[in-house]
Amino acid sequence: MASGGYDLNLLVPLRALLEEANVTRAGQRVQMGQSSMSTALARLRTVFNDELLVRVGRDYELTPLARLLLPQVQETLPLIERVLAGEQEFVPASTRRSFTLMMTDYGAMRLRGPLAVVLEQAPDMEVDIVPLPERPMESERDLITHDFVVTVAGIGIEGQSVDLILDDYVCLIDPANPALVDGALSFEAFVGLPQAVAQFGRLHFTPADRRLRELGVDRSAPLVTTASFLPLPSIIAGTDLVGVVPRVLAERLGPVNGVIGVEAPFGTVPIDLKLWWHDSHESDPAHVWFRDRLIDAVRAESLSAAR
Amino acid sequence: MPVSSVLIGGGGAGGCAAAVALARRGVEVTLVEFARGWPDAGTGIVVRDRGIAAARGAADGGFGAELVEDLRGSGVEARPGTGLVGFVAVDRHVEAELSDGRIENYDAVLVPGATWRLIASDAQRPEAIAAVTDALGAAG
Numbered sequence: 001m002a003s004g005g006y007d008l009n010l011l012v013p014l015r016a017l018l019e020e021a022n023v024t025r026a027g028q029r030v031q032m033g034q035s036s037m038s039t040a041l042a043r044l045r046t047v048f049n050d051e052l053l054v055r056v057g058r059d060y061e062l063t064p065l066a067r068l069l070l071p072q073v074q075e076t077l078p079l080i081e082r083v084l085a086g087e088q089e090f091v092p093a094s095t096r097r098s099f100t101l102m103m104t105d106y107g108a109m110r111l112r113g114p115l116a117v118v119l120e121q122a123p124d125m126e127v128d129i130v131p132l133p134e135r136p137m138e139s140e141r142d143l144i145t146h147d148f149v150v151t152v153a154g155i156g157i158e159g160q161s162v163d164l165i166l167d168d169y170v171c172l173i174d175p176a177n178p179a180l181v182d183g184a185l186s187f188e189a190f191v192g193l194p195q196a197v198a199q200f201g202r203l204h205f206t207p208a209d210r211r212l213r214e215l216g217v218d219r220s221a222p223l224v225t226t227a228s229f230l231p232l233p234s235i236i237a238g239t240d241l242v243g244v245v246p247r248v249l250a251e252r253l254g255p256v257n258g259v260i261g262v263e264a265p266f267g268t269v270p271i272d273l274k275l276w277w278h279d280s281h282e283s284d285p286a287h288v289w290f291r292d293r294l295i296d297a298v299r300a301e302s303l304s305a306a307r
Numbered sequence: 308m309p310v311s312s313v314l315i316g317g318g319g320a321g322g323c324a325a326a327v328a329l330a331r332r333g334v335e336v337t338l339v340e341f342a343r344g345w346p347d348a349g350t351g352i353v354v355r356d357r358g359i360a361a362a363r364g365a366a367d368g369g370f371g372a373e374l375v376e377d378l379r380g381s382g383v384e385a386r387p388g389t390g391l392v393g394f395v396a397v398d399r400h401v402e403a404e405l406s407d408g409r410i411e412n413y414d415a416v417l418v419p420g421a422t423w424r425l426i427a428s429d430a431q432r433p434e435a436i437a438a439v440t441d442a443l444g445a446a447g
Contacts, residue, residue: 022410023397034395034402042398055400058312058411 008080010047013040015077018070019144021053021060074144074280090285092122097286100128102142103150104200105228106246107273110165111150114297121293132200143278147287150275152207157276162291164298165273169208170250170261172196172236172243179240180262187265193242195222198229208244211269233257246271308431310414310438311335314403316391318345321419323374328442330381337413338383339405341390346375391418396428415439 016026017037027037045052048069053060062070103111108129115127132151133142143149143159150164151157171185179189197219200206205213212219224235232243233253250261275295281287313329315322318340330336340346378385393404400412415435416426427435 022402023395024393024402024404024410027395034393038395038397055412058413060412 007043007047010040010044011073011077011080013037014044014069015073017041017044017053018062018066018073021062071279074278075282078280078283090289092125092286092289094124095122095286096124097122097290098126098128099147099287099290100130101148101150102130102132102146104132105230106249107150107165109230109252110167110248110273111294111298113301114294117297117300118290118293122290125290132204143276144280147281148275148277148291150273152272153274159276159278160282161274161276162295163272164275164295165271165302167246167248167271167273169244169264169269169271170247171264172232172245172250172254172259172261174237174239174241174258175260177240177242179242183262185242185262185265190242190265191217193240194224195219196224196226196232196235196241196243197222198226198232198243198245200227207269207271208264211266212244215266217266233259308399308414308434310427310431310435312337312413312415313435313438314339314391314401314411314413314416316403316416316418317420318342318385318387319419320371320374321423322417323371323378325417325419325439325443326383326385327374327377327381328444329438330383332438332442334438334442336381336383337411338378338385339389339391340385340387341406343388345387346371346378346385391416394426396426399428399430401426401428 012030013026013032016029016032017023017040020026020029023037023041024034026032027034030037032040041053048065050065051063052066052069054063101111119125119127130146132149143157149157153161171190173180173185173193175183177193179185179193181189198206209219224241226232226235229245229249230253232245233250234257235241236243237257237259244264245261247261250259254260275291277287277291312335315326315329315336315338318338322338322340323346326336326338390406391403392406394416395402397412400414401416403411403413403416405411414427414431415438417439418424418426425435425439
């Protein structure tokens with residue numbers, strides 16, 4: 001497709017090359033053979049009179065021009081694609097679409113209700129919930145290739161975000177634990193108890209992890225480790241273990257397991273979960289519809305809970 | 308452009324020998340071999356004959372034991388459990404796709420076998436051929 005002497009067909013491989021930063025993955029992403037993608041790279045280098053991808057040891061780096069081009073391409077290409085697809089007005093009730101959301105088990109627990117509300121309004125849509133990546137936001141790739149990420153701020157994500165859920169941490173403990181004095185746990189008592197800790201990966205630190213580290217509390221050799229918050233109530237019940245979990249989780253899963261949440265003696269540590277998405281999804285009508293409905297459903301649920 | 312980094316796809320006797328030879332000439336060599344038990348379980352040669360089922364593994368002092376010792380002292384980066392899945396020549400280098408999902412760039416990729424394959428970009432093919440044939444003592 002020629003336009004004023006420019007070959008717009010090069011835009012698709014350009015975006016793939018800039019986002020994947022190598023020829024092999026870029027070719028796989030847009031279903032172009034590797035040698036075709038290699039040729040496209042050569043042509044793009046001529047067009048821009050710039051290397052775009054520079055080999056550095058075993059990897060590549062984007063040139064300064066490439067780094068400037070990337071957000072521009074990400075913004076404009078979806079608009080062009082929509083024009084070419086001749087899309088009609090967006091009708092949620094009959095739109096087939098699958099959304100992927102990255103979040104922890106706790107996030108899934110909090111969003112289960114609101115997601116069900118949204119999906120009721122769009123029966124042909126699907127939701128795929130996946131765990132947070134092992135390396136939190138090492139590259140923008142996770143944000144680009146998934147529709148949403150639900151996580152706290154301060155871990156280096158760059159994208160659009162909106163506040164979703166507020167909570168804080170409590171100590172999860174068996175009410176018969178002798179360390180409790182008048183139903184309260186002191187800091188010294190907390191530190192002296194055997195710990196049950198949910199660990200989300202070597203590179204993931206929850207806000208509670210960070211606060212405890214600041215206070216010099218050593219949780220590096222816990223008695224029990226889990227990969228998620230959800231099993232902690234049943235693990236702690238009947239033992240003298242103590243865990244640190246979000247308050248709402250303690251409220252919902254505590255009673256059935258016979259454990260309680262008590263005020264954390266290390267101060268209030270807020271959990272500020274936000275909904276994140278990449279700029280390139282900004283003008284996708286299905287994405288806009290989904291996130292607006294999800295935010296509404298979350299707000300509605302918290303309002304009715306407050307009553 | 309001189310060839311300074313080579314990926315060898317396969318840790319059989321041929322791949323090991325090529326790796327050692329290239330490393331001794333100052334080339335940065337990475338050797339990938341799909342078998343996890345490599346090299347202790349052997350260097351990939353099975354001899355079938357009356358009474359002989361397979362060569363003893365390198366760990367038992369069997370075939371390739373000396374090669375493996377040379378390899379260990381040669382500075383070659385060996386990655387057992389990783390295979391070469393694909394490759395593409397890109398202007399002045401080769402992109403190699405590995406089974407662990409990594410994509411890495413090398414000046415040339417060498418795949419030993421019944422017929423050896425040398426993959427290099429157009430720009431580097433002459434140097435790559437010269438470097439490999441010199442290292443292997445081949446007739447060129």
